[in-house]
Each structure stands twice: as C-alpha cells, then as structure tokens.
Amino acid sequence: MAALGVVDRALDGTPLYAARGELPIDVDEQRVQCHLCGGWYRALGSSHLSRTHGVTADEYRELVGLRPRHPLWAPDLIDEQGERLRARLAAEPRLRVAMAKGHARAQRGELQREATSRLAQRLTSLERERQLAVGARGSATAARQHSAGAASYVRWRSASPA
Numbered sequence: 073m074a075a076l077g078v079v080d081r082a083l084d085g086t087p088l089y090a091a092r093g094e095l096p097i098d099v100d101e102q103r104v105q106c107h108l109c110g111g112w113y114r115a116l117g118s119s120h121l122s123r124t125h126g127v128t129a130d131e132y133r134e135l136v137g138l139r140p141r142h143p144l145w146a147p148d149l150i151d152e153q154g155e156r157l158r159a160r161l162a163a164e165p166r167l168r169v170a171m172a173k174g175h176a177r178a179q180r181g182e183l184q185r186e187a188t189s190r191l192a193q194r195l196t197s198l199e200r201e202r203q204l205a206v207g208a209r210g211s212a213t214a215a216r217q218h219s220a221g222a223a224s225y226v227r228w229r230s231a232s233p234a
C-alpha cells in the first residue's frame with residue numbers, strides 16, 4: 073500500500089491523499105483509497121464519507137474530481153453485485169421472464185398502445201361520470217318540481233273552504 077501523504081488538492085484547497093480524477097484501487101487487497109484521509113476501504117460508503125468527512129458520495133466525487141456515478145467500491149464488490157443480480161435472475165425465472173417480456177413488449181410498441189388504450193378508458197369513464205352527474209341533476213330537478221307540485225296542492229287545499 074502507498075504511504076500516506078498529501079499528493080493533490082481539491083479546487084477548494086482541500087488536501088487530497090490521492091490524485092484528483094482517479095480512485096486508487098489496491099487490486100491485491102481489493103480496497104479503494106479515500107482521497108480525504110488516505111485510508112483504504114472495501115468501499116467508500118456513506119458510512120465512511122458522511123460519518124468521517126461529512127460529505128455525501130456525490131459531494132465526494134465532485135470534490136475529488138471523479139465523474140458522477142463513478143463506483144466507490146472495490147472492484148470485486150462491484151462484480152459481486154453484478155453476480156448477485158445475475159444469480160437472482162437465474163433463481164427467479166418469473167423475474168427474468170417479466171424483464172424479458174417488458175423489454176420485448178417495449179420494443180414492439182405494445183406498452184405505448186396499452187397506455188393509449190388506458191387513456192381512452194379513462195376518457196370513457198370520465199364521460200360516464202359526467203352523464204351520471206347530469207342524471208343526478210335531472211332527478212334533483214324532478215324532485216323539486218314534485219315538491220313544488222305538492223306545495224301548490226297544499227296551498228290549494230288550505231285555500232279551499234273548510
């Protein structure tokens with residue numbers, strides 16, 4: 073492992089223990105070096121970066137000149153993650169089928185068609201809602217007319233001689 077020493081500086085003057093723009097990797101130990109303290113870690117996770125240096129992974133990458141989304145893990149961990157995903161896909165045929173299906177359908181434009189027909193359905197149900205609302209208003213009017221009729225009937229009754 074390389075001896076600790078400030079070898080570079082961030083744009084804001086922060087001393088760096090590794091050159092800006094690259095993440096040192098120790099392939100034998102499978103560790104990556106933290107620019108901010110020079111320590112070697114399996115991964116520069118948020119636990120180290122935020123707890124020790126008070127920065128997020130994105131802030132760290134920006135500070136030390138790494139491109140966005142540059143992996144901050146030892147290469148074998150990255151491989152492992154890829155392997156875990158592959159293993160999961162192999163172990164869960166349904167997931168694999170669903171992913172393949174989604175991909176194939178997207179290619180055939182089926183998803184687009186489905187979205188279009190869902191929109192049509194929504195418009196239809198909106199129309200139905202409006203009709204129902206009109207229907208409800210219609211029966212409310214009928215009810216008012218009915219009670220008006222009843223009222224005039226009552227008036228006529230009370231107006232008639234006892």
Ligand SMILES: [Zn+2]
Pocket residue numbers: 106107108109110111120124125
């Ligand atoms: Zn550090």
